[in-house]
Amino acid sequence: MDCLVAGANFLLKAVRQEAFTYIDGVKEFVQIDHNDLYPYLLVNIGSGVSMIKVDGDGLFERVSGTSIGGGTFWGLGNLLTKCKSFDELLELSHRGNHRVIDMLVGDIYGGMDYSKVGLPSRAIASSFGKAISEDKELDDYKPEDIARSLLRMISNNIGQISYLNALRFGLKRIFFGGFFIRGQSYTMDTISVAVNFWSKGEAKAMFLRHEGFLGAMGAFVSYDKQRLDDLLAKESLQLQVSTSPPVDTDYQSPLNGESIENETINCIIHTA
Ligand SMILES: Nc1ncnc2c1ncn2[C@@H]1O[C@H](COP(=O)(O)OP(=O)(O)OP(=O)(O)O)[C@@H](O)[C@H]1O
Numbered sequence: 001m002d003c004l005v006a007g008a009n010f011l012l013k014a015v016r017q018e019a020f021t022y023i024d025g026v027k028e029f030v031q032i033d034h035n036d037l038y039p040y041l042l043v044n045i046g047s048g049v050s051m052i053k054v055d056g057d058g059l060f061e062r063v064s065g066t067s068i069g070g071g072t073f074w075g076l077g078n079l080l081t082k083c084k085s086f087d088e089l090l091e092l093s094h095r096g097n098h099r100v101i102d103m104l105v106g107d108i109y110g111g112m113d114y115s116k117v118g119l120p121s122r123a124i125a126s127s128f129g130k131a132i133s134e135d136k137e138l139d140d141y142k143p144e145d146i147a148r149s150l151l152r153m154i155s156n157n158i159g160q161i162s163y164l165n166a167l168r169f170g171l172k173r174i175f176f177g178g179f180f181i182r183g184q185s186y187t188m189d190t191i192s193v194a195v196n197f198w199s200k201g202e203a204k205a206m207f208l209r210h211e212g213f214l215g216a217m218g219a220f221v222s223y224d225k226q227r228l229d230d231l232l233a234k235e236s237l238q239l240q241v242s243t244s245p246p247v248d249t250d251y252q253s254p255l256n257g258e259s260i261e262n263e264t265i266n267c268i269i270h271t272a
């Protein structure tokens, strides 16, 4: 966890366009003022989910978490859809319709909003709730609809718990990282919507371009920390970041092939 936090702190300080919001398919980079970074909530979505209040370099507390995370999506998705890989499950979820299985507020209130308590008709009243009210077996549902409901359920839940923890500690910023996100638009959109919904528009989810590599980056920078701190202080360090996948893996870039001006392939540290 030390490495995870060190990696997030380093990237947020060293990479010009590291954090971004993702709302309705629109990505907007957020300028981070190095002197006003802390405190923030770091939500790392790996197999499980850790929520960490970060107060400075090496200063952090794991304030919450949930076992319903990336491993749940992959594990339950595997059982329910029989897909063979995580990428196949994600791909399925892109094609699915969650309304087939999720019970919406409108399903309960005759297609209407439940305005009195601020719930729109399209809000999910109960994830997978329709599956109880119909005489259907698992095989009667399309794997893509199951995958979509599952992704939505898990992403919504993480977004909600994250916001409640930010509220609990008065944190203005929530950064989401971890290999579960993988720059996937639907995942990010759902988390953003959840944070927006539960905060009544007060908070915005922010994502990290190098979300899957926070721990590795932290381990790297912690190896010779004093030297890196000196270099950062002198601003003689440039980090060039990848917007393209490494050649020998099937890793999908968080930017889905998009490139950002003047930034190049691979994570290279120049010490000028
Ligand atoms: N190609 C992939 N194969 C398997 N899982 C993937 C893939 N891409 C993304 N994931 C997601 O990443 C999750 C694992 O993330 P990560 O490697 O960060 O977790 P971890 O280090 O095992 O978890 P934790 O932080 O709980 O210790 C998987 O559960 C899955 O949801």
Ligand SMILES: CC(C)(CO)[C@@H](O)C(=O)NCCC(=O)O
Pocket: 046, 047, 048, 049, 050, 051, 064, 065, 066, 067
């Ligand atoms: C157990 C760890 C910290 C391992 O990295 C992670 O998987 C996690 O945060 N799981 C969630 C545990 C919980 O808070 O219920």
